[in-house]
Amino acid sequence: MLLRLAWTSLTLHRSRTLLAMLGVAVAAAMLLDMVMLSSGMRESFRSLLVTTGYQIRLAPRGTLPFDTDASIEGGGGLVDSLSAIPGVAAVSPVLGGQLHVTHEGHAVTAFALGGVAAVQGDYDIVAGRAPAAVNELVGSADFLAAAGARVGDTVMASAGFDPELRGTTGLRPLVIVGRAHFIYTPAGQRAVALPIATLQRMEGSAATDRVSLAMVRADSGVDVEHLRAAVEHEFPRVSAISTETALQQVDQRLSYFRQLALILGVVSLVVGFLLVTTMVTVSVNERLGEIVVMRAIGVARMRVVSQILLESVALMSVGTAAGLGLGLLTGEYLNGILSGFPGLPAEIRFFVFAPHDAWTALGLLVGAGLLAGIYPSWRGASRPIAITLREEAI
Amino acid sequence: MAGAQGPLVVVNDVTRAYAMSGDAPTVAALRGVSFRAGKGEYLAIVGPSGCGKSTLLNLLGGIDTPDTGSVTIGGVHVDGMSDREATRFRLLRVGFVFQRFYLMPALTAAENVELPMAEAGRPKTERRARARALLDYVGLGARASHRPTQLSGGEQQRVAIARALANEPMLLLADEPTGELDAGTGAEMIELLARVNRDGTTIIVVTHDEDLARAARREIHMRDGRIVGDTGERGA
Numbered sequence: 001m002l003l004r005l006a007w008t009s010l011t012l013h014r015s016r017t018l019l020a021m022l023g024v025a026v027a028a029a030m031l032l033d034m035v036m037l038s039s040g041m042r043e044s045f046r047s048l049l050v051t052t053g054y055q056i057r058l059a060p061r062g063t064l065p066f067d068t069d070a071s072i073e074g075g076g077g078l079v080d081s082l083s084a085i086p087g088v089a090a091v092s093p094v095l096g097g098q099l100h101v102t103h104e105g106h107a108v109t110a111f112a113l114g115g116v117a118a119v120q121g122d123y124d125i126v127a128g129r130a131p132a133a134v135n136e137l138v139g140s141a142d143f144l145a146a147a148g149a150r151v152g153d154t155v156m157a158s159a160g161f162d163p164e165l166r167g168t169t170g171l172r173p174l175v176i177v178g179r180a181h182f183i184y185t186p187a188g189q190r191a192v193a194l195p196i197a198t199l200q201r202m203e204g205s206a207a208t209d210r211v212s213l214a215m216v217r218a219d220s221g222v223d224v225e226h227l228r229a230a231v232e233h234e235f236p237r238v239s240a241i242s243t244e245t246a247l248q249q250v251d252q253r254l255s256y257f258r259q260l261a262l263i264l265g266v267v268s269l270v271v272g273f274l275l276v277t278t279m280v281t282v283s284v285n286e287r288l289g290e291i292v293v294m295r296a297i298g299v300a301r302m303r304v305v306s307q308i309l310l311e312s313v314a315l316m317s318v319g320t321a322a323g324l325g326l327g328l329l330t331g332e333y334l335n336g337i338l339s340g341f342p343g344l345p346a347e348i349r350f351f352v353f354a355p356h357d358a359w360t361a362l363g364l365l366v367g368a369g370l371l372a373g374i375y376p377s378w379r380g381a382s383r384p385i386a387i388t389l390r391e392e393a394i
Numbered sequence: 395m396a397g398a399q400g401p402l403v404v405v406n407d408v409t410r411a412y413a414m415s416g417d418a419p420t421v422a423a424l425r426g427v428s429f430r431a432g433k434g435e436y437l438a439i440v441g442p443s444g445c446g447k448s449t450l451l452n453l454l455g456g457i458d459t460p461d462t463g464s465v466t467i468g469g470v471h472v473d474g475m476s477d478r479e480a481t482r483f484r485l486l487r488v489g490f491v492f493q494r495f496y497l498m499p500a501l502t503a504a505e506n507v508e509l510p511m512a513e514a515g516r517p518k519t520e521r522r523a524r525a526r527a528l529l530d531y532v533g534l535g536a537r538a539s540h541r542p543t544q545l546s547g548g549e550q551q552r553v554a555i556a557r558a559l560a561n562e563p564m565l566l567l568a569d570e571p572t573g574e575l576d577a578g579t580g581a582e583m584i585e586l587l588a589r590v591n592r593d594g595t596t597i598i599v600v601t602h603d604e605d606l607a608r609a610a611r612r613e614i615h616m617r618d619g620r621i622v623g624d625t626g627e628r629g630a
Binding site for chain 2: 387
């Protein structure tokens with residue numbers, strides 16, 4: 001019967017109830033988005049880093065992978081030495097560069113990744129196969145479209161333009177053997193992958209056997225941080241970055257995001273709290289007569305409080321449920337906008353639904369609604385019956 | 395009757411004053427009121443507005459407490475009860491009927507009658523059957539599923555009486571039960587209350603309505619917080 005009373009009381013003032021629920025929904029959506037934002041980018045970055053199973057990345061000392069054009073000499077020797085360290089399961093060398101092809105008189109430039117197909121961790125084959133021979137490459141859909149090429153075509157590709165010789169460098173025919181999805185490239189980025197030896201030769205860096213970075217996969221059960229320290233100790237000219245240390249750096253760079261998210265999240269909670277307090281206070285004041293009569297005919301104070309609290313919980317629950325959907329929709333919409341952020345991998349999501357965090361935040365909001373209802377409902381149910389009845393009768 | 399069966403209601407030298415807002419002096423609503431009423435009595439408390447009759451009714455029902463003196467209902471000291479005890483007392487021992495009906499607008503007539511029984515923990519089937527029987531008793535069996543807004547003032551007051559009788563109270567307290575009704579409907583209400591009393595319920599009613607007062611078997615007249623007249627039981 002209490003449930004019925006609470007429900008009917010809410011439906012009696014439909015417009016007001018709907019507006020309050022809408023307000024709670026907006027607060028819940030904002031809170032959810034802020035929670036998704038505060039942890040989303042970090043979690044998205046983490047899943048991006050671990051997706052290929054490599055836990056350690058080696059870059060030239062003092063740099064981050066592909067942050068600069070710096071590279072490491074003696075890549076082949078580095079790979080061999082790394083592979084010999086106990087606990088190392090696989091090593092994937094990567095050389096970054098550019099590759100140019102001509103299509104209908106225009107140069108089409110793509111980001112080129114030289115690697116070893118068997119151990120690469122930069123792309124997934126979507127069609128065709130990985131490049132195995134020295135004259136093979138795979139390209140992203142954007143590259144293939146811009147180059148007007150399809151899988152199976154041969155393109156004349158160069159690694160650069162030499163202004164002194166006024167000619168291209170490393171020009172050679174390459175067969176497109178596949179279409180690939182590149183994991184770490186920004187949206188719309190044209191990208192190709194080819195054997196590292198081919199790219200080294202095209203760039204003229206074969207003599208020094210340069211690599212931009214090397215990725216290391218640890219054996220299962222191996223302490224990654226321990227392995228990272230061992231690698232860095234063994235190779236003082238490189239910086240070894242584990243997924244955890246990379247995430248720490250991401251945390252530092254995203255601290256402003258998180259602070260902003262925290263502040264806005266707290267604001268959402270406070271708004272939800274005040275909204276429900278106002279709503280319940282207005283409702284209690286309107287129904288003081290009913291409330292004291294319930295008390296007068298012998299309904300226990302706690303029962304009256306519970307009935308009013310049920311209303312605030314219903315408001316919060318329905319509003320929060322609607323806010324969940326609204327928050328996911330707005331998060332997805334904002335993700336769409338932010339995915340074009342320059343220099344960020346297209347796979348990075350700013351708003352990621354982390355169930356535990358989201359349920360905690362939304363639970364907090366419902367809890368705040370419950371708290372918000374306690375004071376006005378208790379105050380209403382504790383009014384002196386005789387005096388209130390007299391005031392109501394006037 | 396009070397003498398024959400022992401007093402159900404004993405009010406002994408009760409005073410009650412209300413603090414007004416600001417620096418205004420307190421207003422003495424009751425100044426040493428004493429009376430007794432027996433089981434089965436039908437008593438009307440009459441007097442001009444502000445004479446303290448509603449205050450007295452509130453003290454009898456345990457929704458207010460006297461400053462001095464004592465109120466005993468059925469041997470229980472109402473004035474010394476905790477809030478929880480007073481709530482339970484009102485639920486099981488006293489039925490209230492208010493001038494403005496005060497039904498729960500969210501509930502149907504039957505559910506309004508069921509409310510005190512649900513609070514008392516009576517089983518659903520039992521309280522449904524009793525609510526139906528009580529609505530039949532007050533002549534509203536056909537209106538059980540109507541909301542208060544779909545009922546006339548007289549019908550709402552009948553539902554309020556059925557609600558007041560739900561837990562078989564030893565005492566029915568009515569504060570101006572005909573105050574919001576037209577003369578014809580008021581007469582029906584007077585007849586209904588008389589029937590309730592004839593069927594064994596003790597009634598104390600506060601009223602300005604002379605017809606209602608005459609229908610009661612005893613009248614207590616109040617003025618300025620004091621009892622100034624008591625007819626005793628007519629025909630006793």
